[in-house]
Amino acid sequence: MGSIKQDIKETYLGLFETVQEKWNDFTQFLMEAWPLLTILLVGLIGVWWYADPPPPRHVVMATGQLGGSYHALGEKYAAFFEKKGITLELLATKGAQENIEHLADRKDPVQAAFVQAGAFDPHTVTGVQSLGTISYDPIWLFYRGPEVKENDFQEIQARSKYFLNSRMSVGAKGSGTHAQAMHILKANGFDEGAHFLYLSGSQSVRALQKGEIDAAFIVDAYEAPNVQTLLADPTLHLSAFPRAEAYARLFPFMQILNVPTGAFSLVRNFPSKDIKLMASTTNLLIDDRMHPALQFLFLEAAREINGKASFFSEHGQFPSFKNTGLPESPVALHYEKNGSPLLMAYLPFWLAELINRLIFVLLPFCAVAYPVLLTLPGYRNKRIRRKINKLYGVLKGYEQELTDDFQPATKDQYLQKLDLLEYEALKLQVPKSMAGDYYSLRTSIDYVRNCLNRGTRPYQVIGEETLL
The missing domain is CATH 3.40.190.10 (Periplasmic binding protein-like II)
Incomplete structure (x- = not known):
């Protein structure tokens, strides 16, 4: 019984630690990649709003004479639209020719009309x-x-x-x-x-x-x-x-x-x-x-x-x-x-339309954003590697100065420089995949510090040999 409890406890701890680790990685990723993510988000919103704007909630439709069958039919359409959350305003007209003129006028608010076939010349x-x-x-x-x-x-x-x-x-x-x-x-x-x-x-x-x-x-x-x-x-x-x-x-x-x-x-x-x-x-x-x-x-x-x-x-x-x-x-x-669209049969019109618009925008957006997001971990690793290499370069410069012209009076000064260099390394937010490089840097800094503390003239060159 105790073994089962222990297994459950260990499993829970393992899951908790995994979630915590993933969350820490995610927050660190956001801190480093937020400029790029912000640009992508603004681009998505812009495309969504301007390339595929939402439908208007008010539509004007030309029908026919008041009391006529077309106007009665228009009232049925208006009731249908009302159930979907859209206002369909009916405009009574004298007939087909006026309806066509409303639709053909690019400045006219009428967007739909009932018109008999043969009542107008389609070529005009x-x-x-x-x-x-x-x-x-x-x-x-x-x-x-x-x-x-x-x-x-x-x-x-x-x-x-x-x-x-x-x-x-x-x-x-x-x-x-x-x-x-x-x-x-x-x-x-x-x-x-x-x-x-x-x-x-x-x-x-x-x-x-x-x-x-x-x-x-x-x-x-x-x-x-x-x-x-x-x-x-x-x-x-x-x-x-x-x-x-x-x-x-x-x-x-x-x-x-x-x-x-x-x-x-x-x-x-x-x-x-x-x-x-x-x-x-x-x-x-x-x-x-x-x-x-x-x-x-x-x-x-x-x-x-x-x-x-x-x-x-x-x-x-x-x-x-x-x-x-x-x-x-x-x-x-x-x-x-x-x-x-399938969603219109199962969801309210406004929700189905919203999802369709999101799909319309997200699919091409993801085609561009997905490769970009895939490169972010590599981009992040390169940034960290450049920082580590930069610190390695500083450490190499210190060691070169000690080798070329070591003065015992400058020992404490160099020890302070090494402490500051190690502090810079400690501030690095390093992913687990680069933990080896991180600790190699720390070990190298400690190695140079030990060399300074080992003797009075640890980097003095005599002939072609280095005294350590």
């Missing part, structure tokens, strides 16, 4: 990137009067000309609705009619229901209140797109949506047969200077909010990275292949 836009498409925006054309038979081209043409000469809303200028309506009309050889009205979505719904207009283009999601209101009105007709394949070829940004019989209303059997609709897509666009961490956050919001199954889309279909019309952000390309 710079400084804007895409985080992908996040939803379908079907193109709805509701009208009053006799129903147009979609297989009768002549009747379609006649009805189209009737619309051109009647009261039809083609969406507010600058909006995605207006852009899509013009694409379709011009593709069929029509220009803007003299009686066209440029109403917002909600204004078009009210005017159409009251009979103030005969037709209205609306580009909005199936779930949008304006669309649901018009689909539920049995007095209105919906124009289908029997030549959807042709539109898709002419306008690559357009998508074909299939609607089965009775999908809008089984009670009314509406539509009465399978039809095809055309749809644009909503692009999530950003200022290309947006912080990568915020881009990942927008993509995560799109996955959570827009990635759910809907009437026209399957679960996980959005965000999609096809036919965006603008260059994709490198972050979006990374997200498409690898998803979000």
Whole structure:
């Protein structure tokens, strides 16, 4: 029993002495290398702050008209960002064209926006990137009067000309609705009619229901209140797109949506047969200077909010990275292949972002700092060795003076010099690896002192022999 206690005690003492020894070596290392370590630390902080600054806590996003579906979608994004500790300020606008102008202006605070594909010319836009498409925006054309038979081209043409000469809303200028309506009309050889009205979505719904207009283009999601209101009105007709394949070829940004019989209303059997609709897509666009961490956050919001199954889309279909019309952000390309950084799935956003930034900075920093730190022990040993050699040089000089011209009256003076030299040696902070050199110096000093104390003329040279 006593043997076990003794072993435990000795083990504890051994560990304590090892820790104490390592701590002493570490503190001595800090005392000697602190200038270099300070330079490295300042360099690390500078690189971390300026090369990879933290993301802003406030972001401005352009949506659409107040009360519109884009603004409602923006509110969902704002709630998602709030949970992550970021304030997403929503800026109501007149539509796609204004959103693009906000993003393209390098002095504008807007950093993100919802914009319909096809609502702008991508060749004239710079400084804007895409985080992908996040939803379908079907193109709805509701009208009053006799129903147009979609297989009768002549009747379609006649009805189209009737619309051109009647009261039809083609969406507010600058909006995605207006852009899509013009694409379709011009593709069929029509220009803007003299009686066209440029109403917002909600204004078009009210005017159409009251009979103030005969037709209205609306580009909005199936779930949008304006669309649901018009689909539920049995007095209105919906124009289908029997030549959807042709539109898709002419306008690559357009998508074909299939609607089965009775999908809008089984009670009314509406539509009465399978039809095809055309749809644009909503692009999530950003200022290309947006912080990568915020881009990942927008993509995560799109996955959570827009990635759910809907009437026209399957679960996980959005965000999609096809036919965006603008260059994709490198972050979006990374997200498409690898998803979000792993830490974002398990840690709060601010902590995951902080760790990612540290890793981003520390890896290249360590590539430079590690070799430097490896050289520090050798640098330290060289410094100590130079000090020891310097003291050896002083000792050698004393011995040379004694050999060349020893005067008994100077014995005490030289003994004092040797004592001071030994004191200088005692002040050296020597690592264990150089303990041999240290004690060799001490022995050499003591050897010269013993020679001085051995006789009256210990260093007098007679002939070629030295009397000791």
